[in-house]
Amino acid sequence: MKDMVRRIAAATWARSLEFVRDRSSLGWNLVFPILMVAGLAFVFSGPGQPLFKVAVIAPADVKLDAGLHPFLGTPQVQFYREDTVAAALPKVQRHRIDLLVDLAAQPPRYWVNTQSPKGALLERLIAGSGGPALKREETAGHEIRYVDWVAPGVLGMNMMFACLFGIGYVIVRYRKNGYLKRLNATPLRAVEFLIAQLLSRLALILVVNALVFGACRLLLGLRMEGHYLDLLVVVTIGAFSMIAMGLVVSARLASEELAGGILNVISTPMMVVCGVFFSMDGAPRALQVAAEFLPLTHLLNAARAIMLDGAGLAQLGYPLAALATMSAVYLALGAALFKWRQD
């Protein structure tokens, strides 16, 4: 056991030195995500939605117009249909819409965010519309800027690339140039080697992303409602699962080109369906189901819940269980498939 720990520690240390001394790659890992987040913040800042936006809950067979209630005839306000209060209310709380009108309820009512100036303005329009009185319901919540929403996505995406390519390319290169064969001639066992690669990568990714997160928080004033420790737990297990995924890809390959191709085939869909840049709320059901099987989805859901809504680990049982299951499956698969040498 003591020998095993010493071997894992030595291999972890050697791999970490190699990464830290590769200055260009280290620099890129640090600078790229900050630039990306800052760039997106710039692109999506400014007046994005000129209209007032109001959700309306009403029987399905009636049109949303002044006939239903004179307020719905107000120009410059975009009215759209929602089905339930539960689905629409969080949007009011996050300032994604300005008011929720529930005409299906008895008595009819509306929800306003007390921290929204636009909501307050719309309330006056309801009062002045001359229609039947609507019952006032209050809710509250800070505005969530796009940058607050997209930053976890970009950091998570960057982490996914660092996990998959960082582990995949390195092991394939080691196999191709015969370094794995040399290690195989020592008492180091395959599972020890894999654990060392995993630990080294995990530690570096956590440090790099902590720095990037700190920089984004300073430069962009990123929102952080929850606890840092919770976020660390989520990010650690999320990164672990994606590194383990990289181990599976690199278990046998000896061609960097092929490994690169396969990693792209895995990472590109993850970038699209896991909700990095845009919410998958309205996406086709099949895509949403597919996303459930990808670790990045659960990492981003959990990280956003902590950062935007202040969720704690107790509320994140599902994404954490999903990530833990994927980690275990990928790690077992990676170790079982692993080969020291090319055939």
Add this chain to the structure above:
Amino acid sequence: MMNHAAPPVLEVRDLVKHFKQVKAVDGLSFEVRAGTCFGLLGPNGAGKSTTIEICEGLLKPTAGSVRYRGEPLGPRYRERVGIQFQSTALQDHLTVIENLRFFSALYPVRRPIEELIALCRLEEFLDRDSKKLSGGQRQRLLLAIALVNDPELLFLDEPTTGLDPQARRNFWDLVTDIKAAGKTIVLTTHYMEEAQRLCDEIVIVDRGRIIARGAPSQLLAEHFNDSVLELPASEAARLAATGLAGIARGDTVEIQTPDVNAAVAALLAQGVSLAQLRIRPRALEDLFIELTGRGLRE
């Protein structure tokens, strides 16, 4: 006195290895005695590397057995032997000393690193990135890595291939020192001079089979009782009159003779220019050609 009652350090019996349709090793048997340097010789593709990798415990044979000190190779075998591959990449961005410390940490029994540094003469470039070493320096580092666990059995697979003559001689000196310290060495090479310098016993392998075995000097004495005279090919025409048989070898012509004095006298008598004459004793290379009809590097 060699103790022949004790089992040999390494005992190889009827070794066979097939790769798909190719018979890389085809029934090899040999023994390696403690404290000797044992050489596996042969051209590229003869099956030397496959054989040594089976002996190292890295490849499984199709048939046959390898025993270490009378026992089959067990899981701890790797802790007790040292291995230097023909070519090995090391991790990028690690210095010589860091590489030594890393490999050292993988073994339960470790030789002090200072001793390895002195033995393999690594002092001058300890803090250099291992990627920036010359060919000779690199092989010395790889040798030191093969010795980190103070193995009693050391495998060297073509350790001097690609080195310049000076670096090769330096490496031979190191191996001689290691042998003097009582280690048992198994060496593969296609350099006959290397085998003659270092090996106590050799087997010559061709197409996966052993075609000769014994001590280098004994093998030469068994097969040859003559020496070789080499002349430029331009002198070949005048040889006919001397009664000596010339064998063309590229831009030289060879005369094989048991009586060098008489042959030289005959050449002089016919006015053959001796300005570029080279006289050499028979070497393992000649033996190989004799046995296979082919050159070693063909």
